Amino acid sequence: MSGLTSIRLTRRSVCIWFGFITCIAVTYLGNNFGHTTEIPTLDKNSHSEISILKSNDAFKKILQIYRTDKQCHDAMLAADPVRSAIYVKGRCSVFLGEYVDFTAILYNGYGKPKYTGGDHLRARLYNDLLGAYSLGTILDHNNGTYTVTVQALWIGRAQLEVEVLYSKETMTTAFRLRRTWDFSNIFAFFSYKNYTDKTTCGPDNETVLEYSKQTQLCNFSYWNNSQQWFCGKPKYQLSCDHWRAITRNWDNFTKGMNTCEQELSKRDRHTHIQSNITLQILPNTINGVNRTTFIETSNTCSNYNKTKLWFKVKPTGYYYNNKWIMLHCKGFRHFHGECFRNKTLLFWGDSTLYQWYTYLKNKFLAGIEATCTLGQGWHRYQRCNFYKYNMTIIFLGHNIPLCGFKMKNLYTFFKSISFEKVIESESRNTDDLLLVLHLYAHIQLYKFEHFAAHISEIKKSLKRILKMKTNIKVFIKLPHAYRRFKEGLWKIKRNDFVGFIFTHIMQTLFQGLLDKIIVLDQKDSTIAKRNLDIHPSDTIVREMVLQFMSYACTNDQ
Missing domain, CATH: 3.40.50.1110 (SGNH hydrolase)
Structure with missing residues (x-):
């Protein structure tokens, strides 16, 4: 199949899967040699697999937290790491291999406790002198409190660090914009002899048609191997074969953000929940051997x-001497x-x-x-x-x-x-x-x-x-x-x-x-x-x- 194809649109209905089923008016794809074929679509197997994804309870639960399109209007109502607190459950002196729980309580910018979940916390233990680093697990109780669990994996001191890296409002904004962004800032450049042109590109042919203001598209899907890709057909004496460059920017991606969303998205420096919690990890005998670090298995x-490996339920390792174990x-x-x-x-x-x-x-x-x-x-x-x-x-x-x-x-x-x-x-x-x-x-x-x-x-x-x-x-x-x-x-x-x-x-x-x-x-x-x-x-x-x-x-x- 030589020559890249273009799509000429007339009155004919074809149904295509783009994360949803849609029917559009198209006629055919034709290359420079007169070959015609219907517009390529993802086949039924792909459709059914994506349907499985959308019906997956765990996937729906992840997206549902941030599904609302409602925009925030007061950044002070979001979780404020500086005003939030963390408390240890039990003692700070533990033996190698033991687990320790902490409670994180989030407060908003007005100093009032949060009563909803959905904020994204991260936790870790670290000792820079030892080159030792491990991460903790986070349990969201959906009421503004979180349980942080860490394991003592080396002897000596281990400083606790807990932060609110993304507020729920920030992630809601990011997800909303991803659902609505139209890929209109991706362009293809075509050139041949003294002719040049620039057209819009993207994986959704309807969006590309809308922004290119043309009735034909270059269809690069076959050559792009596993990803549908369309660009507006260039004008003048140019064809799809004259594609020579691609460029993009994200200027219009954030055009729908309001002042509250802008403010929260810029909170880069003050993400840590203030605490001076340090664990003192004591030696422990594991399998009859006194060790300085914890090793769970000798299985290669x-x-x-x-x-x-697809279904991990706890941290998979830790750093010691800057080596991942x-x-x-x-x-x-x-x-x-x-x-x-x-x-x-x-x-x-x-x-x-x-x-x-x-x-x-x-x-x-x-x-x-x-x-x-x-x-x-x-x-x-x-x-x-x-x-x-x-x-x-x-x-x-x-x-x-x-x-x-x-x-x-x-x-x-x-x-x-x-x-x-x-x-x-x-x-x-x-x-x-x-x-x-x-x-x-x-x-x-x-x-x-x-x-x-x-x-x-x-x-x-x-x-x-x-x-x-x-x-x-x-x-x-x-x-x-x-x-x-x-x-x-x-x-x-x-x-x-x-x-x-x-x-x-x-x-x-x-x-x-x-x-x-x-x-x-x-x-x-x-x-x-x-x-x-x-x-x-x-x-x-x-x-x-x-x-x-x-x-x-x-x-x-």
Whole structure:
């Protein structure tokens, strides 16, 4: 199928799934060679999977808390961390391995107690001198009080930190805007000879039609691999094939915010509930051994039932000496190149996953003879072969939408973002292929229905791959935590709470494949370490890669 297709609209009714069923008037898709076909839609399987998601009680419960479109009008009525309080239940001197409960009571800006729940709290223990960090669990009693539970995981001192990172009102605003945002700030640039044009793009064809003010759309869905994508057809002597760049901004995303919402979204500095609570953790004999840190199991991660990783019920680990120690299984603490001998590692994702690729290449495999093909920019196809271990690492930027970029050859670009095509060629030349997928940084403003449709299509790709190939292991890197972003109003535009919703969507939609996909959940480690930037530090990235290696390799490698 050569040539990119465009949609010409006349009077014909076609029903399409975009998170809801809608019927629009269309005629056909036609490419430059006269080929016609009906507008592509998500098939019935995708429809039924999204219906399952919408009927899932846990998913509905998460969204229901923030479902109201009612805007706040008095920021002083929101939870005020400075006026709130936390109290310890019991003693502050505990033994290694014991659990300690605290009660957090939230007050508003007028100093009056809150009687509703829904605010997003985070808690952790830390000792910077020891490089020791762990996170706590939060139980919302829906009456303005919360139970914070932590476990004593190292001997010595441990300072408690509890904060109200997102007020209920801030999350309500963020969710409301995601339901109503129209993607109207994403543009494609077309050029050919002396002709240029710019048109609106997005995953919803009706919105693109509305903003492009045209009767034809370029349909890039087939080439975009697992995500529907449309752009207004360019004018003049230009065709869809002349697409050369994409750009975006979020200027109109927050246009519907009032003064109260603006004020609450800017509360970045005063999120901590003031307390001077310090635990003194005493040595304890565990399995007949006096230890300085708590280790729950000696079972290796390679032997762990990895389906359980989708359903964690308590923190998965903690930092000590700035090294992440998993509680449910014993992982690698250092890099072992033999682990990846005769293997191909394929990373498909955004720039935060690209950090894994570069850490492997520039840190763990530094100094080892290699042949590399490096594209310009993180979203370009990149590949390195390391002769010592006969291993290959490949990075592919995920499909559109991603950050702004330019391209010389449209078809080469689309080919370079298809992990299915790369797997088809690579799996014939390697003993084992490890595929790591990650979608997060560039899709945080998605409507949840669009993200669900995207994941549903990825699931179909993985089903095909796993059915045809026996030498492949699939990993999903779940969204990590962070607490700031370069853009203004990051708590609305790029908050990390969306990652919790994305995680639940994936957990629901990947039903049937949970035993075939190894999930890498690193929210715990990034919350415990109080990771600041969406791009974690090298210290954190190192532990992320070692966690991946712990599940990818057997303990005798």
